[in-house]
Amino acid sequence: MxxxxxxxxxxxxxxxxxxxxxxxxxxxxxxxxxxxxxxxxxxxxxxxxxxxxxxxxxxxxxxxxxxxxxxxxxxxxxxxxxxxxxxxxxxxxxxxxxxxxxxxxxxxxxxxxxxxxxxxxxxxxxxxxxxxxxxxxxxxxxxxxxxxxxxxxxxxxxxxxxxxxxxxxxxxxxxxxxxxxxxxxxxxxxxxxxxxxxxxxxxxxxxxxxxxxxxxxxxxxxxxxxxxxxxxxxxxxxLWPEDSMDLRPIGNGPLNIALIAYPYISNFNDVYPLILEDDVTVRIVRDPRELGDPHLIILPGSKNVVASLDWMRRTGMDKELARIRGSAVILGICGGFQAMGKLLSDPYGVEAGIPGDYRGLGFVDTNTIYGIDKVVSLSRAVGLRGELENVGIRGYEIHRGVPQYAGDEPLIMITERNGKTTKQLDGVLREKELIVGITLHDSLGDPNFRSFVLNMARELAGLPRRNSSASSSIELLxxxxxxxxxxxxxxxxxxxxxxxx
Known part of the structure; x- marks a missing residue:
């Protein structure tokens, strides 16, 4: 040129x-x-x-x-x-x-x-x-x-x-x-x-x-x-999405995955690495009547978790999720993980716009406390439980909510934020109830975590376990x-x- x-x-x-x-x-x-x-x-x-x-x-x-x-x-x-x-x-x-x-x-x-x-x-x-x-x-x-x-x-x-x-x-x-x-x-x-x-x-x-x-x-x-x-x-x-207009289904495989598209859904690019898996079908679910009986349900991030929870209750999505709880893997990522807990405490109104305490879905024994300061970091973590024990996981964090454990055990320890050492317990795993929560965005872009979650769903579906592609989300991009x-x-x-x- x-x-x-x-x-x-x-x-x-x-x-x-x-x-x-x-x-x-x-x-x-x-x-x-x-x-x-x-x-x-x-x-x-x-x-x-x-x-x-x-x-x-x-x-x-x-x-x-x-x-x-x-x-x-x-x-x-x-x-x-x-x-x-x-x-x-x-x-x-x-x-x-x-x-x-x-x-x-x-x-x-x-x-x-x-x-x-x-x-x-x-x-x-x-x-x-x-x-x-x-x-x-x-x-x-x-x-x-x-x-x-x-x-x-x-x-x-x-x-x-x-x-x-x-x-x-x-x-x-x-x-x-x-x-x-x-x-x-x-x-x-x-x-x-x-x-x-x-x-x-x-x-x-x-x-x-x-x-x-x-x-x-x-x-x-x-x-x-x-x-x-x-x-x-x-x-x-x-390509990585600008807004919810870019939401669309993925794949045509036997593993039935439902992405819940509630209001203020954010960072739903978290599911894009599933393009690398040829046995998945990801459906976009905006109505509880569309949920059906998937093998995996993903509750994605949300800019306003309280508003998203309110929508789930108004539409009856919360009842549908409760119905299927234990018979499908439920993965909550960041705001989705927060929504699965018992209580969301927002003393400054930074999440909901109005200070207050708000009720979660109650699927796990965690609470979320929202502070003024926001965590924004490229992060590394290590698994603490199950097949993820001592396994490294990469992702990123954008949140004000910090998990407080009220009975459940953490899934991971975040060990690094923006190159600096840290120790922050995070996530949750209820193996018998097939529930997984994690704050790290792009965790499904990590082959180790993606294999872990999908193999839980594959076992449920009677499909063979497999290792995920080693490609990262950036290489896919x-x-x-x-x-x-x-x-x-x-x-x-x-x-x-x-x-x-």
């Missing part, structure tokens, strides 16, 4: 879920292969799925994924503002990795102190990334331009302007109206931001590209902006991105994008 003067890139769209995250990931992979020192960047992300950064802060899972794709460790500067919804009208605002406030969106937009902090965080991250890397590949959020939010934009054109980036607009043709949306965006933008747009990328096309030639010429003539390529619809790609990178390298004019035209 011949580069005269490399320019930073900013990928935006006219809507959410158009494929921006996947395209940025693939571009990072392609450009890093071409000996460019590249980095991801998303100024502001709203997501319940998060990940620890190398500094010990919290960023969106999608930007952590993009960092690994670029050959980097995730940093708070890859995503300086993370918004994690707590209720329908309030969210936790995490700036440069640290929780700063719990506000409504209107309060966030109008609170001068928090806005000043957020703007400075975005600008300082941009300065740092520009200094340290050959090229920054940024990603916008949602719709790139909304007239009611434009003056307070911290996600799309304003950070692209600060980054001196060329902006490329992704048009999701699968959902229709993409050419009109592209024209509408260009016509709506203020002249200064309109100049930043260098072209369009048509995404998720099914069929013969020749059918689009007339429409492409129309859009280019109307806007004066080129179409850089048409990307096909890829429906079997498994890279293999998926490589597939998309090959497509993008073939279909997209990347040389045009990165050269200062």
């Amino acid at each position: 011949s580069i005269k003067t490399a320019v930073n890139l900013y990928i935006v769209s006219t809507m959410s879920d158009s494929g921006k995250t996947a395209i940025v990931s693939a571009l990072l992979r392609v450009l890093s292969r071409r000996s460019l020192h590249v980095t991801p960047f998303k100024a502001q992300n709203m997501s319940l799925n998060s990940y620890p950064s190398i500094e010990g802060g919290e960023i969106a899972l999608a930007q952590a994924m993009q960092a690994y794709v670029a050959g980097l460790m995730p940093s708070v500067h890859h995503n300086p503002i993370l918004i994690k919804p707590m209720t329908s009208d309030r969210a936790e605002y995490i700036i440069l990795g640290k929780p700063r406030a719990q506000l409504s969106f209107n309060e966030y937009l109008n609170d001068d102190a928090i806005r000043h902090l957020a703007i400075n965080a975005v600008k300082s991250s941009i300065r740092r990334l520009k200094d340290e890397f050959d090229l920054v590949v940024g990603e916008g959020a949602g719709s790139a331009y909304e007239p009611n939010l434009a003056s307070r934009d911290l996600a799309n054109f304003r950070p692209a302007e600060w980054l001196d980036a060329g902006v490329f607009v992704v048009l999701d043709i699968d959902r229709g109206g993409s050419f009109i949306q592209g024209l509408g965006l260009i016509k709506s933008l203020p002249p200064g931001w309109r100049k930043l747009v260098k072209g369009f990328i048509i995404n998720k096309f099914r069929g013969d590209e020749k059918l689009l030639s007339t429409a492409i010429k129309w859009l280019e003539k109307k806007t004066g902006k080129p179409v850089l390529g048409v990307l096909p619809y890829v429906d079997d790609l498994w 890279l293999s998926q991105v490589d597939r998309l990178a090959s497509i993008i390298e073939d279909k997209l004019d990347i040389d045009f994008m990165v050269n200062d035209n």
